[in-house]
Amino acid sequence: MSHDGEAARLGEPAATELAERLARVRVEIEESCRDLGRDPNGVELIIVTKFHPAALVRELVALGERSFGESRHPESRDKAAALADVDGLTWHFVGQIQTKKARQIARYADCLHAIDRQELVDALRSIERTEPLDVFVQVNLTDDPARGGVAEGQLDALVEHVLETPTMRLRGLMAIAPLGAEPEAAFARVREASEHVQTIAPDASALSMGMSGDFRSALSQGATHLRIGAAITGKRPVAT
């Protein structure tokens, strides 16, 4: 029996648990920042709500949250539409992006985290927006291309391609720690890659890394955007 199920059986509102998990994660981020001598205001918490209903996002809005991450189109589109009445939300698309869906995703997403090939940049070259789309270039820390992300050897060329694309504003690099690897060492590689990228793109200093299981390691390596799901939302409903 899951903890949530038990709470429901006991008549305890699930919303209380959500608030508690959120508060716990926020405290852990603040404590980690303090230990590291970092300013917690320099860290953006993106709550990843994939597979969860729009109602859960609304509960998080009521708790003061404004930054959400999604990874599957059109689920993400429908959720953004369901919350269109709420001002000031930021939607981060953190998942891999199919070229043919890129333009549709750019209609509702404020920031794309997984730019990993020139073809995708080209697909977004002619989007119509009043402001450039914020993007992160994803670095692949494995040898498996299916994991998403650009190979480190092709990073410079992709960064230059993004910089030449007026519809995009490069915020920095994104990465996912490989399974079974030591996350801190993996994130240290991203930090080094970021230092190099900043020699050609001085404003692209943001680092989108760190999930429920490894955000402390990510913070120690300079993460500025944490993408945290399960530690806050609870277990994801099973995919259909």
Ligand SMILES: *Cc1c(COP(=O)(O)O)cnc(C)c1O
């Ligand atoms: C699902 C997901 C997350 C959040 O993962 P949790 O382990 O639930 O915190 C972060 N980043 C990406 C790209 C994801 O797909």
